[in-house]
Amino acid sequence: MITELTRHIIQWDIKSWSKALEYWERSIDWEKIQNGLELGGREGGLSLWLALKGKKTICSDLINTKKTAEQLHLRYNISSLITYQDIDAADIPYEDYFDIIVFKSIIGGIGRNNNFKGQQKVFKEIYKALKPGGKLLFAENLLASPFHQRLRKRYVKWGNTWRYVTLKEMREFLKDFSSVDIKTTGVLATFGRNERQRIFLSTIDDLILNKACPENWKYIIYGIAEK
Template sequence: MKIGLPLRQAIIGWDSGTWGQCLDFWQQYVPEFKGKQVLELGASQGGLSLYFALQEAEVLCSDLTSPEAKARPLHQAYGQSQIRYLALDAKALALPDQSQDLVVFKSVLGGIRRGGETDPKPVVMAEILRVLRPGGWLLFAENLKGAHWHMFLRKQFVSWAAYWDYLSLPDLQVLTQPFAESHYQTAGILALCGRNEFQRQQLSRLDRVLQKKWPENQCYCVFVAARKASDPT
């Protein structure tokens, strides 16, 4: 499916030139979405739900509280009235075992831990594995710690940076270890510095060139495709 800039911005939101690269990355591993049961976690305005619905997947759009009020206007603007909405806690998904072909999310794992509580990310990943069908895929995009100056800028200009649990690549490898296979790609160097979406778009184009030589652990976001093991034959 060809995705122009306005649609990409509707799907991804902030910094779509960088984060939107996840769509092409995911499609390398899951090229066909038609008829798939897709669960979006932490949906907010439901951008990823829109993306998969436009490709004829059967989509469940979820967040900790129902995202319907925020997400439905976007979905209806693109003629996608068949999407279902549900309040779901990613740490205890009220869904049957092996009921989903795909679980997807963007920028969720870093926001689920508060204060000194036990790290809930392994619990979330275990729940995702439970609801995925054998051979199903987890597709997600997350914030990385990136370079030291990325973290400095976040603390200066991002209100939620003080509590956000930014991932490292070793963290990612631990979280995806239970999957049969996992793949990742990092992105984002300068675009984070843009003061508006136009500037971020221009900087993301430069980043695509720089990323070819840039250390992957010094980028500020990561895209992941991880497959659950198939049933033994």
């Protein structure tokens, strides 16, 4: 069952993307985490998640971070743990500072108009900003199958400008980290026209397609990388 809190944290295509959240929940020793940074926060869902664990969190986006994200955090009475900062993910003004950095679905947009170097730079900056032993929790859109690629170009307004990453590229981006664990999910769910449809299609993915389809046909990559 998808809770209201999960909806507020994940916000879109909830059943598919929340698999990353479930994996992070069980894979991190949260007692050792003191602070975190959310990149590309928009409404600040992942900042909410970290703050509800009692972690001091910087919620960031490129512009207007506080204006966009604060209302959600006020609703949960955790604003005292969150500060807001406009940060370019390709130019993070911290070094050896964070225990956790987390993002969801930002790399494709950073790579607009084939900006591969900009995408590379984000991971260099994240590595720099993490403490030794710090962890990156990532969830990102993959290039996926030729079918996904055609439909994005036709029906998604940013589908012709975003630079969706491949599995091979993600592994290359993460090569500096001491350990990396990668998982993939999602085939049909992204094609749902509303959240009810996406939940139904995600169930089909779980029952059949996530098992039957190769990794490079899936549209979500998530995991943990340790500095």
